[in-house]
Amino acid sequence: MARRAQRSPEAVLRGTPDPDFRQERSRRSYQALLDAAAELFAEHGYDAVGTPEIAQRAGVSVGTFYRYFDDKHEVYLEIMRRTIATAYEETIAGLTPERFVGASRTETIARAVDILFDHVLSRPQLTRSFMEMSLRDAAVAELRRAFEQLATQRLAALIAAVTARDVVPDPEAFAYVLHGSAMQAAYGLAVHLVPPALDRDRARAALTAFIERAMFR
Secondary structure (H helix, E strand, O other), X not given: OXXXXXXXXXXXXXXXXXXXXXXXXXXXXXXHHHHHHHHHHHHHOOOOOOHHHHHHHHOOOHHHHHHHOOOHHHHHHHHHHHHHHHHHHHHOOOOOHHHHOOOHHHHHHHHHHHHHHHHHHHOHHHHHHHHHHHOOOHHHHHHHHHHHHHHHHHHHHHHHHHOOOXXXXXXXXXXXXXXXXXXXXXXXXXXXXXXXXXXHHHHHHHHHHHHHHHHHO
16 A cells, blocks of 8 residues: 655644635534534543534534534544644744843743643643644654644744743753743643643743743743
């Protein structure tokens, strides 16, 4: 079997266009299915959820589900793609060199960390499901990898613009480690089945201080 050509990170997160909704009721049904599926996957995990449960929670027929999605795997991927794309746009895409001038850099870093934590921790069970699925499902792993690649590229360009080379000799490698550290801190708080040893506010403050010190020591 021929291997599928590897897609760019932008193409992976862009996904496919929404269906052509000819009626507002159709658009609402589609969104209701996405919302219902996200709730159920968060509550029960991927394996325990079926298409009938998703349709019932959304208040539509199973036939309506299959009008928009081939199966639960497709709706799961769409939920995660939208979640990741939103996280990227709100936490990293908007970071520009101008926002790191003078005293404003601390506030900028703290705000980016806050948004990242809010995204990951708003639905910790869904985050846990995503992490688990990325280890056993190639399509979910592709989504996770695309986010990591785009984030690293964007951070590397930012770091190269705002830090001196004697402070950060290799912006790309630094960006990779920085992104991994931030995501691991947020994911670590979200995927614990028991309360973690460190509360969220202390983790946020420590991560903000770590990033600023590493970039501007």
